[in-house]
Amino acid sequence: MGIHTADAIVLRRYPYRETSVLVTCLTDRFGKIKGLVKGLRVPVSRHRSAMEPLTLNRLVFYDTRSSSLHLISQCDLLEAFPSIQRELEVARVAASCIEVVDAVLEPEEPQADIFRLTRDTLNRLAGSVPSLPSVWIHFVVRLLRLVGFHPQLDECTGCSRQPTRRGFWSVGQGGVVCEACLHHDPSAEPIEGDWVDELVGCGESDGPVWTLQHGPMLVRRLNEFLSWRVERPLKTIRSAR
Numbered sequence: 720m721g722i723h724t725a726d727a728i729v730l731r732r733y734p735y736r737e738t739s740v741l742v743t744c745l746t747d748r749f750g751k752i753k754g755l756v757k758g759l760r761v762p763v764s765r766h767r768s769a770m771e772p773l774t775l776n777r778l779v780f781y782d783t784r785s786s787s788l789h790l791i792s793q794c795d796l797l798e799a800f801p802s803i804q805r806e807l808e809v810a811r812v813a814a815s816c817i818e819v820v821d822a823v824l825e826p827e828e829p830q831a832d833i834f835r836l837t838r839d840t841l842n843r844l845a846g847s848v849p850s851l852p853s854v855w856i857h858f859v860v861r862l863l864r865l866v867g868f869h870p871q872l873d874e875c876t877g878c879s880r881q882p883t884r885r886g887f888w889s890v891g892q893g894g895v896v897c898e899a900c901l902h903h904d905p906s907a908e909p910i911e912g913d914w915v916d917e918l919v920g921c922g923e924s925d926g927p928v929w930t931l932q933h934g935p936m937l938v939r940r941l942n943e944f945l946s947w948r949v950e951r952p953l954k955t956i957r958s959a960r
């Protein structure tokens with residue numbers, strides 16, 4: 720049994736029994752963890768954070784012997800991002816980001832880069848941004864790269880022949896297919912315009928690309944890809960459109 724300290728972004732929160740809550744958090748040092756906070760819902764709580772989703776907290780937690788559920792003994796609120804909650808569209812994009820991170824991450828796999836990306840994205844959304852879809856696209860593309868599961872765009876998913884950015888888009892194949900490999904997915908759509916180049920550029924950029932020519936198309940393609948990746952439609956996915 721160990722005792723740990725970590726900074727954590729709350730991804731999900733459920734009531735548990737009379738006064739406790741179960742939370743899923745993205746931490747800086749331990750990846751995605753599940754934890755139980757006892758006594759959080761009593762009126763006078765010794766915990767300073769309510770562990771609401773989309774907040775940044777400093778946690779002290781213990782391993783439990785029986786399961787991957789950790790016992791959170793202390794949670795201090797570091798940042799509540801109130802300006803995200805003040806605007807519905809901003810709140811929806813932020814909710815979509817944390818739903819996506821929760822959906823694509825395996826538990827207990829420490830990835831500090833993903834924590835930083837998520838925290839930086841929330842900080843960005845808490846400020847004023849010229850384009851919400853640009854923030855969402857950047858977040859999703861970078862996240863998928865960090866988890867090592869991103870659309871294959873530089874070569875055909877069937878024969879690995881390069882370059883095929885002008886071929887066909889196949890969500891079922893996880894990226895681009897060339898004409899010779901269309902039998903893998905006859906429903907693949909011809910790639911029109913240079914949206915694939917723009918998507919690649921978003922993945923290579925340190926921050927959001929504000930002047931996107933194909934923003935709605937990129938959002939649509941990433942939504943398709945995510946739904947295929949996690950094998951279910953995400954609840955908040957439409958909100959990023």
Ligand SMILES: [Zn+2]
Pocket residue numbers: 875876877878879880896897898899900
């Ligand atoms: Zn091919």
